[in-house]
Amino acid sequence: MNRRDITTLAAALLLSLPGSLTQAADVTEIAITYIVDHPAIDAAQQGMIDALAEGGYTDGDKLALTVQSAQGSMPTQLQIAKDFAGREPDLLVGISTPSAQALQSVAGDRTVLFSAVTDPVAAKLVETLESPGANITGTTDKQPFEPTLELIRALVPDASTLGIIYNAGEANSVAQAEALAAVVGDFGFELVEATAAQTAMVPDAALSLAGRVDAILIPTDSTVVSAIESVVNVGTKAKIPVIASDTDSVERGALAALGFDYYQLGWLTGEMALRILQGEDPGVIPVGALDTQDLYLNANAAEAMGVTLSEDLLTSATKVIQ
Amino acid sequence: MNLFAISGAIEAGLLFSLVALGVYLSFRVLSFPDLTVDGSFPLGAAATAVAIINGVNPFLATLIGTAAGGLAGLLSGYLNVRLRILNLLAGILTMVALYSINLRIMGRPNISLYGEETIFTPFEQILGFGIWTNCVLLLIVALAMKFFVDWFLATEVGLALRASGENPEMARAQSVNNGRMTLLGMMISNGLVGLAGSLFAQSQGVADVNMGIGTIVTGLAALIIGETLIGNARVAGATLGCLIGAVLYRFFIAAALSAGVLGIQAQDLNLVTAIVVAVAVVLSQARRNRSGLTRPALWRRLARRSLQKG
DSSP: OOHHHHHHHHHHHHHHTTOOOOOOTTOEEEEEEESSOOHHHHHHHHHHHHHHHHTTOOBTTTEEEEEEEOTTOHHHHHHHHHHHHHHOOSEEEEESHHHHHHHHHHHTTSOEEEESOSOTTTTTSOSOSSOOOSSEEEBOOOOOSHHHHHHHHHHSTTOOEEEEEEOTTOHHHHHHHHHHHHHGGGGTOEEEEEEOSSGGGHHHHHHHHTTTOSEEEOOSOHHHHHTHHHHHHHHHHHTOOEEESSHHHHHTTOSEEEEOOHHHHHHHHHHHHHHHHTTOOGGGSOOBOOOOOEEEEEHHHHHHTTOOOOHHHHHHOSEEEO | OOHHHHHHHHHHHHHHHHHHHHHIIIIIISOOOOOTHHHHHHHHHHHHHHHHHTTOOHHHHHHHHHHHHHHHHHHHHHHHHTSOOOHHHHHHHHHHHHHHHHHHHHSSSEEEOTTSOOTTHHHHHHHOOGGGHHHHHHHHHHHHHHHHHHHHHHSHHHHHHHHHHHOHHHHHHTTOOHHHHHHHHHHHHHHHHHHHHHHHHHHHTEEETTTTTTHHHHHHHHHHHHHHHHOSSSHHHHHHHHHHHHHHHHHHHHHHHHHOGGGOOGGGHHHHHHHHHHHHHHHHHHHHHHHOSOOHHHHHHHHHHHHHHO
16 A cells, blocks of 8 residues: 555545435434443443333334444544534433543533443532433442442451452542442441452452451452452452452352342433433433342352351342352 | 534544654654653643642643653653663553552542633634634644644754664764753653643543553554655654644544444454554555665754854
8 A cells, every 4th residue: 555545545535424324304313422342331231222112212213323432542432422413413322431521521502311420420420419400411320338238247247347449540430439438437347448450450459458358349340340250269268258249240259249230220321311302301300320239149159258148148139149 | 424523533633643743753753662652641631630620720731731741751761761671661661650640640530621621711712613613723732833843853952862863873973962862852752742631631621540541552553644645754744744644543533433434343443543553664664674774964964063063
């Protein structure tokens, strides 16, 4: 490819661009973007699409759906946001904090819906959770930690120190760690933090907690959850119960989790989308959160980590992995 | 592709032309394969964002972000020149360290500048270009930095810096201090990258600790596309190539995003970028081998300047 070939290719690309999308008037356009491909984000997206379909908006029929991933790149996220703004869709959806922020910066008076944002107030997306104020609302994946701390107390009655492993570079994880630190005292725990910037650093973080804590809690942190096996490994060897915050981790060896279902969160977001499409003002729709949590237990892990599962817990569990 | 998407591509392109200029200084002029930029880009953003939310004037905050980037470059240069750490490793070490430092500076991983005063705010009223305001301002900044680099590389210090990068032994024979030149060049290079990060945070309204991922690849892709189109025989041509290459690269991405040109979709972008860079590197190597490595004109100018000085 010589210089002229590249020029020709570039010209051809530019010429092929203006081919705009032609849409029938009664089709609703929704544009979804997210920062990176991840199981939780995919689940939220699927939940939302299914809820829209349930409400009568099926892709290709009454709905024209555009979905784009920023591949973990903020500059690409900016370009996607601008592209979306120019398409004039009926609704812009950002899953994850940076995606929602990018859409917010280009939205103008267009409506933006977000999902899987842990702290929408700190991210300056909404004024308050109860009344967002502007043309942006959505759902948060912030979990109340009180039920999880009660569960840990039930599993390990004599525990006094609780370890947590998270990625200090993830806004969502830091928000969870801060929320947890604020409430552990009420349950008689002392918090010990360990951080891992990459998946490869998770084993070291887990080892650093061995001998210093009576139980380990893993938040919904994609870096740590990706390497949950290495935490389980340390927990098994050092007889420290490992409690997760997503049900999938229990199937991968964690002792227990009061699970957070991103599909359900996406479904909730989809229901909010339906309300907005029917003309409701997003500024007065409170930020949504899930109030149900499913208990998953792993009987093998309980034995390996030296925990006895009480009859009460076993009967209240949604699923017990043998 | 709609007007918004075009404005977004130009905006991101002009922002990354500053990165490309920095990468040109390190990779091409100094022959220093510098990976610091993946850290100095978010560093510029972080320093500026923290300054702005603490009420510092946005213009001063931009200057702080630029200076922070320059310091990061100085650190990589120092590791290489004074502590004799391999240049590639020196950059990687600084980049890794900056991740923690950026977290410390910001105190949290993500700072939103939504609703804050930025250097773009006053011009929105004055210029009245609507969605093009950022593009116009960034074009002015990018051109100013291009002419700054052109001017700098023609000064006596700049000529010495080029000589040092081209052939350190011969430069030393002309009494050029190679170590000092590396420090200076790395500082200016990463200062430009810090400026890019600072402006990115202000135009997009957010600084995020993970925003530096892939900065070096984008900068290199822009530099190399520019070189392939315009050539790098002359400094002015190479720097113009940085601007054009960066904008063009972002148009490729916008095209891929807008509707699968040539069957390319968003998830293929990283692969496409890697292929573009690899092909262009091979092309520019072939060209370099043809033209020979040394540039007699550069050495004549350097000798003349030092003679004039006495």
